[in-house]
Amino acid sequence: MTIPTSSIEQVIPGQGSMAQPEEAHPSKRKRQRFTFIRNKKAAVGLTIFGLYVLFAIIGPWIAPYDPSARGNDLVQPPSADHWLGTTHLGQDVFSQILVGTRSVMYVGLLAGTIATVLSILIGVTAGYLGGKTDDVLSAFANVILVIPAVPLMIIITSILNNASDTLIALVIGLTSWSWNARVLRAQTLSLGRRDYVEASRATGEKTWRIIGFELLPNLTAVIASGFVGTVIFAVLSEITLAFIGIVSNNGWNWGTILFWAQGQQALAQNAWWWFVPAGLAIAFLGTALSLINFGIDEFVSPRLRSAGKTKVKTASGRTVRMRIGFTPVLSSKGGEPS
Amino acid sequence: MRYFLQRIAFYLFTAWAAITLNFFIPRLVPGDPVQSLIAKYRGQLSSDAIQSLYVLFGLDKQESLWQQYLDYWKQIFQGDLGLSFTFFPAPVSQVISQALPWTVMLVGITTIISFMLGTGLGVLAGWRRGSWADGLLPVTTFFSSVPYFWLGIIAIYLLAGPDSFFPSSGGFDSGLVPAWDQYFIPSAIQHSLLPALTILISSVSGWILSMRNMMVTVASEDYITVAHAKGLSERRVAVSYAARNALLPNVSGFALSLGFIVGGTLLVEIVFSYPGLGFTLLQALGAKDYPLMQGIFLVITISVLVANLLADVAYLLLDPRTRKEG
């Protein structure tokens, strides 16, 4: 019998992906590539995300002020000069948020990339090779998983001398791959048993080629969803770290803004403009990423797709919902019972 | 049984590796507890005190890392976690045992409520796709993307105040002593409401979503159609057939999150000055308090593993397929 994936190997909700992609009906694959973008949630998510990327790129150029420059209006509410008000040093909050976008996106994406690459290396290798390699690698992943991530990050960042954005991303990336590695491992295990993998082995393909050309392309959706999940996690981690005071030099990110705001008790000073926007910026970024992830999940698991309309009009003019167990009957023309 | 033994071997290994990591990682951190203590007081503690503190903490003796590691294991087997520096000379076990109940009560109960609420809503959302319950998702998604601490601080600002029902910090009213009586309990509950709400709001959506997805997946299983074909009532099909099966993967997610309770909500505890373990851990981190750090990591590791073991047991109880020998 097969032991059901036990607890630790299971996918935690909210984190990573719930994707358990049974192979989508093969004849629909091609079309699905575009369906993903056509998915409304994913589209909204991608749009918002795109905006953030744009600001990450042009933010520092379009920012009206130098985010660190002191001004004479201290803790002023939003005004025409300062759209989101000022800090206790007279710095422009709006500029800080604009400029901070880059660091957040950079760390999020870089950490996501690092974690994803690691999780692929470890998860896929473990899943495909099996045996001792698998035991060692999955034990390693489990250990990393068991150690709480945020404290670990705090410790590691304090080992490092000078925390640059890249280093912080590295630390986050290095501590947060294990979840995806597990998901990928499980996924690879099930893929590895598929005939086409076995078939390419029988054809005589080399192991690295099987992993790289046969397995990986089929894992893209899972990887993508894991990547998006990690980016969310990385962004939240960076902000958390910044909030408790672990930041990179001169770097502005939304966590730094919140750090200063909280250090200066912005809310107690009624300076909501200092505290609220950065949090909202995070929340919208997170929401955008989650939306993208829903899109991927639904793409991977067609069952989750809310197939367009779910409401149908019946012959009698009633609207019925499509539901399992009671197929809607639209009209019943036909002969009379005899 | 075999399954169990395998799991136990796995747990033991993981525990060993995690504990070893727990030992070495804190020691890589520069600085030492004495310097941290001095820096913490920023001028309030004279630099003359340095020597006396080294002596006090027993850090004037040099010992090889390996020797310390061996001693560490010896201590663990004796159930001794050493003395905390931050709370010198309180034993780590005492520090942990006074913080743990708070975390377990607050986060534990909240996690359970969140799990139950989220699962319930998820069942609804998954079963009745396209109904109002689906509309809940974007809202909860938004809240789950909000950093805990931000939500907490806003909550304090908006809801706590001089005349508010919600206290802004602490685990109970000052002047009270923890006891199971009619003064303390209501006070403790009152203090836990805001943090609990914060955790609830930001964690419930994960459960809703995963349960919904599982429901959707399970709902297209053949046995659900069979259940409908059998003419069972909608309720029975939804609960006893669909939800019962959809719950399984979530149970282990739940167990895992129970394990992470301890370390997971560090920031909520900080924001609400809640006297729990997460907050203690942050203090330990700041103070280079290795024994305490190790102790807390140990507790976290063990609780994650125990939670997993419980999940295995729960799986065993819930999923008859696991029960089969071999």
Add this chain to the structure above:
Amino acid sequence: ACGDSPNANNADSANKSSVDFLKIGMPNGTQTENHNPFAGTSSANALGYKWMIYEPLTQWNPVKPADPATPWLASSVKWADDYKSVDITVRDGATWSDGQKLTADDIVYTYTLIKGNDALNQYAVPYDQITANGNVVKLTFKSSQFVNQNKILANTPIVPKHVWEKISDPATDVNKNPIGSGPYTLKSFTQAGVTLSVRDSGYWQDLPKVKELRYVSYADNSAQATALANGESEWSFVFIPNAQQTFVAKDPAHHKLWAPGVLGIHGLYINTTVKPFDDPKLRQAMNMVINRTDIFNQAEAGYFHPEIKSVTGLPPGAGDAYIAPEYKGKEFSVDVEGAKTLLQGAGYKLNGKTLSDPSGKPVKIKLSDPAPWSDYQTTLEIIKSNFAEIGIEATVEKPNQDVWDANVQKGAFEASMRWTNGGATPYDIYQTVMDGALKKPIGTAAQQGNFGRFESPEATAALKAYANATSDAERTKQMNTIQKIFVEQAPMLPVGADNVGAAYSDKNWTGWPTDADPYSGAQPTQPYALQIVLKLKPANS
């Protein structure tokens, strides 16, 4: 029915119209039960309640450090001229809270305990002989203790011999059942705080009006500040950002801030081994452009680190008595033009916005401090923009606390905000900055001071002479020399003073020290807190 409950009384008293307890808060996180007055890490120390249970021999007033100490458990204290010995007459009538009489034996025991136990000898005082003769205790020292006199007498809690001699390891004992000579005894402990109740009798003075002291330990500054603003906390020492608005304005009639400066300062240490900052002229110029008023108002919320005005770096109030005649009335003021002229004279060139040193290199400086210290960070931001005005490009780094700490000690920094030691005389300030005896080579940790590796044999000698002087005249002379070097060499750019103040509410209790009556400092964790509690009276009586 609920008489058994430990909370019964408290709950009742919360409803009473007149309040007979005082809520004291500190932002020190959770606590574990430890009432050991000698342990720096004990809850008794963190919350300060050890001074309500244990008393020192004398009380001194850091707000007026030059004033003589007030006798406390000692009825009189007599130092030898060379400050190598002191005679202490024990007060009559003091008893321990278990009823036993406090005697000279207890004092001898306490000091012998400290002498024999490095872990307890917090100030590394070189005790020599400790003897009693009737009710007079004589302490002798291996060196002059002029600069340490208050640390020895006013900061050492006296413990009962009959209790402590049974304790096997006084350094690590948690002293579960504290027996002291003070007016309060322990009532209850929780990790969030401590409650003390007043003794029934046997205290050597009138018992205080406050029947109960409730200490609460808040998680951090912001929690403590919120509690103060809400009235949940009535007395604390914590940094409150924008205190006028976030604290005082919440109840202007009662919420008060008082933050007198003391002899311990904060300033920008400059690594004098790094070129071009080894040039005193450059440091002087930098000193001239720092806008201390901005720092005081924006970084220190207008109260927390009182602005240093005197060029000697001595804080207003506490330091006034020590300022050398030549610097009396000489105050810092932002003088960008003056600084530019000075620099020009020293061979520096300002082209556009960049200053180059005589060798032609642009002057750049890295300022560093740990990120969580938001007042320092704000200060650095301000200093950074001040330096920019004379063409020095400053960058602010935020290493974590341990890295920063190690870097500062090892001399691996360019400039950093840091504190000095504090004491009864300006000696501690200057020693921390300039004492060549504390200097270590770059790369070796200088734990006690002179982080900037300031090299001045003259200053070192003067500091030594001051500490060992046997006459006031000698001391004044040396102090003047020290100040002169400090001003001319600017090894560290003083910014603000330490304060011994508090944020408090006089809604329920009045009688707090004020500018008008600075009878003591106001921090709730210092020995003088007892003096304040003894003076408090119900507001509505």
Add this chain to the structure above:
Amino acid sequence: MSQPVLEIRNLNVDYGLGDKAVHAVRDVSLTLHRGEVLGLAGESGSGKSTLAYGLTRLLPPPGVITGGQVIYHPEGGQPYDVLALTDRKLRQFRWAETAIVFQGAMNSLNPVHKISTQLTDVLRAHEPKMSEHTRGARAREMLKLVGISPDRMDAYPHQLSGGMRQRVMIGMALILQPQVVIMDEPTTALDVVMQRQILGQLIELRERLGFSVIFITHDLSLLVEFSNRIAIMYGGRIVEEAPAATIYRDALHPYSAGLLASFPALRGPKRELAGIPGSPPDLAGMPSGCSFHPRCPKAFDPCPTTIPVLGPPADLNSAGRSVACWLHPALEIS
């Protein structure tokens, strides 16, 4: 011929809505008579399962029944349209009157409940007044009927072999003594030995209990052996319907004939197998006219343009058979 028990009239089933809809079942009319085994054959994707589930509105979304009637004739009662029943009535109708045995037995049984629970569940829903004890007894009786020892009552599905699970499903289908049992490829997952055992048993039970069976498979040789009448589906339509032996001997529709010629015979002389050229049609882009015409060796003029209607062939005089093919145009019924 005996009485009809289930009449399908012009049933149409779509997957999806609007233009993108896939017409999986088109205009199917079929009558099931009391006590008979009606075989439904056709290659994969021809709409067999869709038809079977459509009967009792069990199609999963996006399935929609776009038209037609399913008239049920209860024993000694008034016939009624199953598709017009309210949800509550439909629930009562299900299983009590028509039961379904699905293709994969492992997936048809809820993995977390004992088979006893799953058996008695039906009784609890349909005969709420029955006592717990009677229910248990009845469940045991059913198990015995399908040849499973009643002491396996407390087993979980995974503890049973594939064949046993399939038998449990059959037992469950019969527990309320329905008039109609629909079996959708009940044995494809099993090997031949097991298949024969189970089918043999089913036929025997049918003789004892007298229900009617709709038996779906694409294994035509199996159908010929086991059913009374056979309907062949192609592209969502029924292309031929006739008594089993008749079809076997003389299939009229070229598709039926091709299907029969695709099975190698185990006995008798080795005959040349012809097979059917081409590949099954895509339901989304169904060819015009007779949907089989692109593969049909005998296609001629009318085939690509006009859809042949299903009816008794005019050119032959064989009773009880109908075909939809221009080679044998239907008798005009006027």
Add this chain to the structure above:
Amino acid sequence: MTSTKAPSGEVVLEAVGLTKHFPVRRRLRQIFRKEHEAVHAVDDVNLTLRRGQVVALVGESGSGKSTVARLLAQLYPRTDGDIRLHGVSTRVKGGRPFREYAARVQMIFQDPFASLNPVHTIRYHLTRALKIHGNAENLDAALHDLLTRVSLTPPERYLDKFPHELSGGQRQRVAIARALGARPEALLADEPVSMLDVSIRLGVLNLLRDLKERLNLAILYITHDIASARYFADQTLVMYAGRMVEGGDSETVTQTPAHPYTKLLIDSAPDPDRLIADIDPLEEDRGNGEPPSLIRPPSGCRFHPRCPSAMPRCSTDLPVPLQIGDTPGHWAACWLYDSPEVAS
């Protein structure tokens, strides 16, 4: 394809006493015990593949047919026995020797929907097969040749399609083409048509037969459909619970089965000529009409618990292959045909 026409009937691949036991993970408390529990998936299987011949391997699900195929393809290491390629014992695990082996012995999988990678085009699949085995000197020509060979014409129409754009039969043809890309001598076809629609099965089988004749391939045809074995294979071997129970000329085995299991199999196969009325009465062995556990296979003849004509000897002695009647090459492993027994 330029392979010189080797003489038909030449032995290509031979299995001698081939055995595969899958170890069952031991329980902790058994760790000190000596014996290892194992699934006896294949025991002592002998089989010979000759050029230009099709050998059918039939048996019920789980009898070990696929395992035999995978062993022959060297995808699993064998537990015991020998695999001889042109009489030379071979054991390859990976790397170059494996590729060399794979160049001569290729396998076709049961499920054409699963054996082609959905993300790669047909061109990729075939190109890889050609490149790995160094047959890609003239890639385009080789690709065309392959596709033409499996009757996917014109080749251009199929080359750049993805698997999902093809029908099941076309996919299976691509899979066959891929196997042919290595220019093998032996093809191991593991139930190549069981996942295909009835109407297209025949096409694939006919293609295989055609290839056998044209390329003079040795083919192992695995199926559970004994009728198709009769139709398609020259020789038929019957497997039960990991062991061969009967073998011989296909026509003989299917028409005059000797082993009780083969008989049962043939009796169970659907037969349209049988009428609904004369379905066999319910058999006695209903409850245990299932294959035995392969972890602890029955002693003696593995079929004895289900065998209607079991003798005491069957449960103790392992039957040896015995010549049946006078048809050459027809044998059965059953004590019923042991001469003394027959005599008595």
